[in-house]
Amino acid sequence: MTGRTAIAACLLAAACLTGCDGGGKPAAVDGDPQRGRLALTQYACRACHEIPGVTGSDVQVGPSLAGLAKKRIIARSLPNTPANLAHWIRDPRAVDPATAMPVLGVTEADARDMVAYLMTLD
Ligand code: HEC
Numbered sequence: 001m002t003g004r005t006a007i008a009a010c011l012l013a014a015a016c017l018t019g020c021d022g023g024g025k026p027a028a029v030d031g032d033p034q035r036g037r038l039a040l041t042q043y044a045c046r047a048c049h050e051i052p053g054v055t056g057s058d059v060q061v062g063p064s065l066a067g068l069a070k071k072r073i074i075a076r077s078l079p080n081t082p083a084n085l086a087h088w089i090r091d092p093r094a095v096d097p098a099t100a101m102p103v104l105g106v107t108e109a110d111a112r113d114m115v116a117y118l119m120t121l122d
Contacts, residue, residue, distance in 0.1 A: 031116025045104075048101070086115045
């Protein structure tokens with residue numbers, strides 16, 4: 001897999017997350033799960049994923065996101081950390097060029113909010 005780029009990007013994201021902790025940076029740092037739930041609807045993630053608490057079709061193109069917080073590995077090869085999850089949501093093709101999950105143009109703030117919500121799914 002193309003892990004190097006992914007890992008580099010994730011380290012950067014992680015550095016920002018830690019660096020911003022308690023540092024008075026904008027609210028986007030710690031995602032807001034309620035906004036995240038809305039964003040999951042707005043970006044139509046439900047078109048492909050079953051997501052508890054988010055309404056939508058029952059079509060399952062991608063894996064169910066139920067119990068995501070308990071998974072060790074996501075997308076077959078990524079350790080499940082908030083930074084990796086956000087990176088995957090924003091640019092799955094950078095992690096795995098062959099993945100069927102499209103790049104949906106998710107903003108950084110929206111990705112953090114989604115992660116905050118998805119991390120409640122245990
Ligand atoms: C067109 C269908 C499609 C859409 C829309 C889509 N995904 Fe995916 N998603 C997939 C597929 C297919 C996979 C499996 C990827 C793989 O393993 O290569 C996946 C994997 C994932 C995973 C990893 C799950 C796991 O257990 O490994 C997460 C998290 C995820 N998607 C979140 C999202 C979010 C958040 C959105 C909305 C911004 C979204 N997806 C939109 C198809 C989609």
